[in-house]
Amino acid sequence: MGQDGVVDLLLLPTLGPLHLSHPRYNAVTLVELTRAYAPDAVLLASYSERGLREGAWREAEELGLFHLLPWAERAGLRVEAVGDRAEELRAEAERFRDYLEQMEKGRRYLEDEAEAQRELFERLAVPLSPVSWRGDEPLGALRRYLEWVARRFGEGPATGFREQRMRAVADRIRTLPEGRYVVWVDVLDFPVLLEHLPEAELPGAHEPTEEEQARAVLDRAWRLEEGDDFLRLLEQLREIGGAEAGYLAAQVYLAAGQVEDAAALLEQVAEGDFHHPEYLPGYLLARLGQLRDLLGERERALKAYRGVLALSWAPKEAREIAQAGLRAPFRIEG
Numbered sequence: 001m002g003q004d005g006v007v008d009l010l011l012l013p014t015l016g017p018l019h020l021s022h023p024r025y026n027a028v029t030l031v032e033l034t035r036a037y038a039p040d041a042v043l044l045a046s047y048s049e050r051g052l053r054e055g056a057w058r059e060a061e062e063l064g065l066f067h068l069l070p071w072a073e074r075a076g077l078r079v080e081a082v083g084d085r086a087e088e089l090r091a092e093a094e095r096f097r098d099y100l101e102q103m104e105k106g107r108r109y110l111e112d113e114a115e116a117q118r119e120l121f122e123r124l125a126v127p128l129s130p131v132s133w134r135g136d137e138p139l140g141a142l143r144r145y146l147e148w149v150a151r152r153f154g155e156g157p158a159t160g161f162r163e164q165r166m167r168a169v170a171d172r173i174r175t176l177p178e179g180r181y182v183v184w185v186d187v188l189d190f191p192v193l194l195e196h197l198p199e200a201e202l203p204g205a206h207e208p209t210e211e212e213q214a215r216a217v218l219d220r221a222w223r224l225e226e227g228d229d230f231l232r233l234l235e236q237l238r239e240i241g242g243a244e245a246g247y248l249a250a251q252v253y254l255a256a257g258q259v260e261d262a263a264a265l266l267e268q269v270a271e272g273d274f275h276h277p278e279y280l281p282g283y284l285l286a287r288l289g290q291l292r293d294l295l296g297e298r299e300r301a302l303k304a305y306r307g308v309l310a311l312s313w314a315p316k317e318a319r320e321i322a323q324a325g326l327r328a329p330f331r332i333e334g
Contacts, residue, residue, distance in 0.1 A: 007173065008180045009200040010037045013133060013190040014046075015124065017061040020223055023216035024129040024208060027063040030184065031071050032209050033130060040179035041078040042068065045169045045193055046186035048088075052081040058278070058313060064184065066277040082172050089161040096157035109152065120145040124187065130203035142191045162192050170196035214240045221248035230256055243274035247284050254291070263291040282314025286321040293330040301325060 012030055019027045034042060044065075047057055057065045072079045100110055123141040133139065146162075155163045166189055173183070183200070185193050194200065208216075217236045220228070230252050237245040237252070246269035253262035266288050274284055289304035308314050308322035324330075 007176050007178060009173065009197060010034075010039070010180075010182045011190065011194060011197065011200045011202055012182060012184050013187045014062060014064050014184050015187050017063060018121070018124055018187075019063045020219045021125050022128050023219065024127060024212075025132070026212060026215045026219055027067050028212045028215035029130065029206070029208070030064040031067050032212055033203050033206060034068065034182045034184075035071075035075075036206075037180065037182050039077070039182040041080055041181055042072060043173065043181055043183045044079065044081040044083065044185075045166070045183050046083050046086055046189050047081040048083050048086045049081045051083075051087040052079070055313060056087050059316070061315075062186075066279060068184070070276060082169050083165055084168060084172075086160075086165060089165060092157045093160040113149065113152065116145055116148055130206045133202045134204065139191060139194075142187065146188070146191060162189060165189070166192040167196055169193060173197065218244055218248060221245075221252065224248075224251060224255055243269050243272060243284070244277065244280055247274070247280060247287070250287065250291075254287075259291065259294050263288075263295055266291060278313065279315050279318075281311055282308050282318030282322075285311075286314075286318040286325070289322065289325045290330040293325065294332065298329055301329065 010033070012033060014030065015022065015025070019025065019030075022029075044052060044057075051057065069079060071077075097110060101107060120141055123138055126138075128138065146159075149159060153159065155161070170193060173181070183193070183197075194202075217233075217240060221233055221237060224233075234249055234252055237249045246265060250262040250266040250269070253259075253265065266284065270284065270288055274280055285304045285307040289301045289308070292298075292301035292304060302325075305322040305325040308318050314322075
């Protein structure tokens with residue numbers, strides 16, 4: 001395998017925004033598993049070089065890449081996207097679905113697919129650990145879903161040409177020079193790529209690092225729910241420290257109805273460096289605008305909203321909050 005000798009591979013399935021639901025397999029876990037493997041490069045199987053460069057992964061909420069790319073840059077590690085035409089072919093899948101929406105029978109097909117996908121995502125929401133990928137599940141559930149889609153629609157636009165894309169990725173990987181490579185692959189592409197690269201390793205038993213444990217707490221705060229122990233969560237966030245933890249602590253205060261405390265904390269965070277992760281500036285400024293509105297500070301709120309839209313990139317939700325805030329002051333309903 002490879003032009004000059006042996007190519008050692010580790011496949012890591014990525015879960016996009018679903019990583020928030022997996023304390024033992026979160027976005028930082030992917031980076032820690034990559035670090036431990038000591039690769040010569042990281043390969044992105046589900047993105048093209050253009051998609052990597054233009055940030056298609058950001059809009060897909062590929063949480064792991066928000067952490068991998070800064071770490072790899074600091075470590076001098078090459079990250080290469082090897083999924084040629086990935087975004088273009090997935091766009092064909094969207095156009096195919098738009099076409100099906102025009103027909104009654106097509107809409108029924110899409111409803112059936114949505115139900116099958118809902119069942120799959122319920123399975124993928126059950127907390128996973130790295131070693132989970134070596135067992136029958138969730139790989140079995142993924143394979144059953146992909147087989148169902150293939151029977152219903154066939155390989156092609158409906159699947160984003162998944163089989164074609166992953167076969168090409170495997171062929172490209174086999175031309176690599178001797179070395180060690182970690183391959184990050186979207187969870188829906190993972191079973192197909194594994195079939196084409198059966199010799200690849202899968203993650204095994206792994207003891208969570210402090211960074212992963214901190215990420216799990218931050219993810220819990222992002223998923224804030226009514227039944228959470230707010231006091232315990234605030235204590236954990238204070239222990240972690242940093243801009244993201246401060247932003248999330250402000251979210252907890254707001255959820256508890258303590259608007260002044262939330263605003264005071266967020267103003268303090270905004271005075272420091274809050275550029276990482278890359279999604280944080282947009283969310284932080286959007287929330288700061290809303291808090292300033294709630295305190296009757298309209299001009300300062302407008303400044304925060306404009307700050308969101310002035311960023312080179314901000315999450316779609318943050319941009320929508322900012323645009324709504326520019327149109328009218330934010331108010332809490334009820």
